[in-house]
Amino acid sequence: MRRLTEIHKVQELVFKLKTPDAKASEVVILSPNTMMSEVRSILKRNKIAAAPIVADKKVLGIISVNDYINWLIAGKEDCCVEKCMSLNVKFLYDDEPLTDAIKSFERYGFYEFPIINRKTGNFTGIITRRDVIMGLLRALEIDYHEIEISSYSGRTFFHDMAADHTELMLKFSVEGKNIQHGGDIASKLKKNLHYLGLHPDTIRKTVIATYEAEMNLIIYGGGGTVEVLMDADVIHIEVKDEGPGIPDIQKVLQPGYSTAPDWVRELGFGAGMGFTNMQNCSDTLDIISKVGKGTTVKIRISLDPEKSIK
Amino acid sequence: MASLEQPILLKDIQKILSADVILDEGWRREKIRRVYCSDLMSDILSFGDSSSLLITGLINPQTIRTAEMVDIAAICFVHGKIPHEDTIEMARNNEIVLLSTRYSMYEACGRLYCAKMSKSVDLP
Amino acid sequence: MKLSEIVEKLGLKIRTGGGKLDREVSRGYASDLMSDVIAHSMKNDIWVTIQVHLNIVAVASMKELSCIVLINGKEPEKETLEKAEAEGIPILVSDLPAFELIGRLYQLGISGKKNGQEENA
Numbered sequence: 001m002r003r004l005t006e007i008h009k010v011q012e013l014v015f016k017l018k019t020p021d022a023k024a025s026e027v028v029i030l031s032p033n034t035m036m037s038e039v040r041s042i043l044k045r046n047k048i049a050a051a052p053i054v055a056d057k058k059v060l061g062i063i064s065v066n067d068y069i070n071w072l073i074a075g076k077e078d079c080c081v082e083k084c085m086s087l088n089v090k091f092l093y094d095d096e097p098l099t100d101a102i103k104s105f106e107r108y109g110f111y112e113f114p115i116i117n118r119k120t121g122n123f124t125g126i127i128t129r130r131d132v133i134m135g136l137l138r139a140l141e142i143d144y145h146e147i148e149i150s151s152y153s154g155r156t157f158f159h160d161m162a163a164d165h166t167e168l169m170l171k172f173s174v175e176g177k178n179i180q181h182g183g184d185i186a187s188k189l190k191k192n193l194h195y196l197g198l199h200p201d202t203i204r205k206t207v208i209a210t211y212e213a214e215m216n217l218i219i220y221g222g223g224g225t226v227e228v229l230m231d232a233d234v235i236h237i238e239v240k241d242e243g244p245g246i247p248d249i250q251k252v253l254q255p256g257y258s259t260a261p262d263w264v265r266e267l268g269f270g271a272g273m274g275f276t277n278m279q280n281c282s283d284t285l286d287i288i289s290k291v292g293k294g295t296t297v298k299i300r301i302s303l304d305p306e307k308s309i310k
Numbered sequence: 311m312a313s314l315e316q317p318i319l320l321k322d323i324q325k326i327l328s329a330d331v332i333l334d335e336g337w338r339r340e341k342i343r344r345v346y347c348s349d350l351m352s353d354i355l356s357f358g359d360s361s362s363l364l365i366t367g368l369i370n371p372q373t374i375r376t377a378e379m380v381d382i383a384a385i386c387f388v389h390g391k392i393p394h395e396d397t398i399e400m401a402r403n404n405e406i407v408l409l410s411t412r413y414s415m416y417e418a419c420g421r422l423y424c425a426k427m428s429k430s431v432d433l434p
Numbered sequence: 435m436k437l438s439e440i441v442e443k444l445g446l447k448i449r450t451g452g453g454k455l456d457r458e459v460s461r462g463y464a465s466d467l468m469s470d471v472i473a474h475s476m477k478n479d480i481w482v483t484i485q486v487h488l489n490i491v492a493v494a495s496m497k498e499l500s501c502i503v504l505i506n507g508k509e510p511e512k513e514t515l516e517k518a519e520a521e522g523i524p525i526l527v528s529d530l531p532a533f534e535l536i537g538r539l540y541q542l543g544i545s546g547k548k549n550g551q552e553e554n555a
Contacts, residue, residue, distance in 0.1 A: 179370075179372070180371060180396075181371075182371070182372050182375065183371070183372050183375030183376070183378075183379075184375075186375065186379060187375055187378055187379075187404075190378070190379065204358070204379075204380070204381075207379050208355050208379055208380070211355070211375070211376070211379050212352075212355075215351075215372075256486060256511065258487070262468070262489070265467075265468065265485075265487075265489070266467060266468065266469055267368070267370050267372065268349055268350055268351040268354075268368045268370070268372065268373065268376075268466070268467070269351055269352075269372075271350050271351075271352045271353070271484075271485075273352035273353075274352065276352075277352055277355055277356075345533050346531075346532075346533060347464065347532045347533050347536070348466060348484065348532060349465055349466035349467045349470070350466045350484055350485070353466075353484055353506075365533075367465055367466075367467050367470045368467065389470065389474060413546065414463060414464070414465075414474055414546045415464040415465055415536075416462045416463050416464040416482065416536055416540075416546035417545065417546030417547065418546075419464065419532070419533050419536040419537060419540070420462075420536055420537060420539070420540030420545065420546055421540075422533075422537075423533065423534070423536065423537025423538075423540060423541070424537065424540060424541060
């Protein structure tokens with residue numbers, strides 16, 4: 001259902017968008033006095049195949065790589081582009097829909113078209129094939145965000161499975177002190193939860209809680225494991241390490257309490273908000289720890305952001 | 311954070327901050343509605359608008375990860391800082407735009423704040 | 435502009451250093467990284483940060499900053515407050531988020547530039 005909606009949107013956009021919505025932001029034009037000998041380097045430097053010759057805002061002609069090659073082969077003297085340019089310029093009006101641009105690209109096989117204002121006849125820009133794609137993608141993004149929110153149907157992967165009960169277990173291991181990879185697991189989890197079709201708010205809470213727990217594992221716990229067990233109603237996250245353990249659990253739950261060394265603070269961590277953030281993002285949070293043995297943090301989050309499992 | 315009365319285009323922000331573009335996945339991220347500034351991960355984790363810009367002095371990979379967790383669209387580093395290649399790659403994979411301004415966080419925020427207050431984006 | 439004027443105009447709460455608010459300030463600095471503050475802040479700067487731990491007083495003292503302003507209504511830690519008292523560094527608190535507070539300070543004329551020139555890279 002979701003894919004069909006997306007395809008319709010693209011079709012609508014293709015008809016709705018006008019050429020100026022897509023046109024290139026930086027335009028290379030030539031003056032009539034530009035010399036043919038300069039053309040090659042201008043085209044090459046800007047990675048374009050042709051450039052219009054513009055004077056007084058009017059397009060006088062167009063010079064392409066082919067024109068340059070023909071001039072070279074003919075062995076003519078150096079002259080200004082005005083003498084060698086193509087006068088038969090194919091252009092697009094700025095009020096034409098993007099579909100016309102696409103058709104023109106197909107029909108003529110050119111790489112770019114100048115855009116002309118229909119009323120004044122003035123040159124207003126250039127559109128290339130790449131610009132068409134970028135314009136579409138940009139427009140899609142504006143709608144994509146709305147699609148994301150509006151297409152959340154309440155039906156996740158778990159509802160789609162034909163079974164009395166469905167569970168999914170994701171296991172990750174985390175290396176201690178390997179701060180380069182801090183957050184990798186939360187990142188993977190985020191993509192997975194997105195794939196499973198969970199509500200954006202649930203995904204956000206789950207990844208923030210996991211991220212904080214993961215960083216704790218790396219910075220303080222000496223590494224460990226993260227296990228995420230999900231069913232249609234609850235996400236259970238269990239983060240375990242065999243590190244030094246927490247002497248006073250009540251203290252670490254206080255916002256701002258931190259034992260972070262300076263190097264940790266210089267990386268933006270150690271504000272002592274880790275467990276507070278975990279608490280704010282979870283329905284239940286349990287910390288089991290023994291000094292010298294290790295720590296286990298258990299988090300539960302309801303899949304339905306409207307419901308809570310206290 | 312501060313909500314902007316009208317969204318600012320990323321390219322205007324780039325002008326106001328005289329910023330270099332380190333990574334432009336720009337077709338996705340054009341309009342900015344909120345601006346945050348912070349060097350503290352736990353603070354950044356409390357931000358939450360996907361059309362937002364983060365101004366920070368932190369260039370380690372976790373900045374990208376943290377931004378990813380809360381769907382930040384673009385990050386501008388201050389003091390002309392530029393992150394490591396691997397960090398830039400991480401941002402590319404998450405389609406986060408990266409900018410770098412030579413201004414300090416204070417100066418960058420001050421300029422942006424004033425720009426959004428006035429109609430035009432030209433600063434004296 | 436005097437610190438006391440800024441306190442009044444922006445509704446800042448004074449946590450310590452009430453006696454030092456007649457200082458003139460013209461420049462501001464914002465960062466939560468001690469290394470950046472040490473590298474880039476200047477004497478007499480008004481320092482905007484979210485950090486509340488003891489180190490902020492040491493850094494403010496070392497760089498002779500005029501005061502520390504905490505954002506988001508953050509309160510300094512007990513030890514931080516005590517040290518600030520001892521060192522004579524005012525600590526002020528604003529309920530505003532960083533971007534907004536900096537913006538308002540900027541509008542009052544507290545810029546981030548050096549000596550009226552463009553900041554160096």
